[in-house]
Amino acid sequence: xxxxxxNLYKFSAVYYLTICYFGCINxxxxxxxxxxxxxLSELLELTQKQQALFEDQLKELIQRVQQxxxxxxxxISVPIPVQICxxxxxxxxxxxxxxxxxxxxxxxxxIFLGDYIGGLQSLEVITLIYLYKLxxxxxxxxxxxxxxxxxxxxxxxxxxxxxxxYQNHSIWTTFIESFDYMPIAAMIDGCFSFLYIS
Numbered sequence: 001x002x003x004x005x006x007n008l009y010k011f012s013a014v015y016y017l018t019i020c021y022f023g024c025i026n027x028x029x030x031x032x033x034x035x036x037x038x039x040l041s042e043l044l045e046l047t048q049k050q051q052a053l054f055e056d057q058l059k060e061l062i063q064r065v066q067q068x069x070x071x072x073x074x075x076i077s078v079p080i081p082v083q084i085c086x087x088x089x090x091x092x093x094x095x096x097x098x099x100x101x102x103x104x105x106x107x108x109x110x111i112f113l114g115d116y117i118g119g120l121q122s123l124e125v126i127t128l129i130y131l132y133k134l135x136x137x138x139x140x141x142x143x144x145x146x147x148x149x150x151x152x153x154x155x156x157x158x159x160x161x162x163x164x165x166y167q168n169h170s171i172w173t174t175f176i177e178s179f180d181y182m183p184i185a186a187m188i189d190g191c192f193s194f195l196y197i198s
Contacts, residue, residue, distance in 0.1 A: 044131045048096065050124055055166050058127065062174045065130045068137050069181035076141055080189045082109040087145065088129075090119020090157075095128060105132075105139040111186055113194060114145020118156040123165060126175065143194070144182035 043053060043061070053061070083102045088095055102108070116126045133140050146152055153159055153176065162172035186194045 040131060040135055044128075044135070047124065047128050047131060050092065050121075052123075052165050053127065055171060058166075058171055059174055061127070061130055061134065062171075062178050065133050066178040066181055068133065069142070069178060069183075072141075072181075072183050074183055075185045075187060076183045077187045077190070078109055078111050078141055080109075081107070082111055082188055084188070084194065085110065085112045087113065087115035087118075088125050089115050089147070090117055090122035090125050092121035092124045092128070095125055099132075105136045109139050109141070111141040111188070111194070112143060114143045114182075115147045116142075116145070117153055117158040118147045120157075122156075122158045123161045141186060142182055143186060144179060144184055148179035148182060150176055 043057060046053060081103070083098075085098060102110070110132075112129065116122070116129055119125070129140075129142065133142060147156060147158075153172070158175075159169065159172050162175070163169060165171070188194065
């Protein structure tokens with residue numbers, strides 16, 4: 001494999017590794033009906049503006065992402081080029097900057113190494129990441145970090161955020177169930193292996 005460049009960017013606690021290579025980029029066209037795609041685009045726009053989704057909208061989003069995660073193996077294989085993103089921990093503005101500065105989904109895959117929750121805007125971060133996963137299911141991959149567990153999500157405020165926004169623990173429970181299906185490791189182009197280590 002010929003590697004052209006490996007660039008490491010850091011904004012706040014987010015590490016951002018770009019791996020590029022000489023070769024062709026396969027175009028991927030998401031197979032979603034136009035009506036549902038438009039609805040997802042509207043939800044994405046609301047989330048980017050930090051506006052909370054209705055509870056039924058968010059539950060449907062989580063359940064649809066879970067259906068995708070169920071089909072993925074515990075160790076996923078991700079082709080290059082790929083953007084590799086470290087712990088997000090509820091840093092919403094960093095995530096917005098990451099997608100703003102990074103390559104488009106038509107140009108590159110994305111893999112996240114876990115720990116989406118754990119900061120002040122954990123709910124916004126995981127909602128945004130799930131929306132992108134649903135829009136680009138074979139272009140974005142989500143590994144499970146140690147924060148994506150029942151005990152850690154309660155200790156680091158995610159449970160309280162869900163309770164504050166939705167006045168019950170149902171959204172928290174739905175998210176936690178979906179975390180159980182996240183892959184735990186990834187192989188990048190068969191050469192690089194990534195496993196979340198706390």
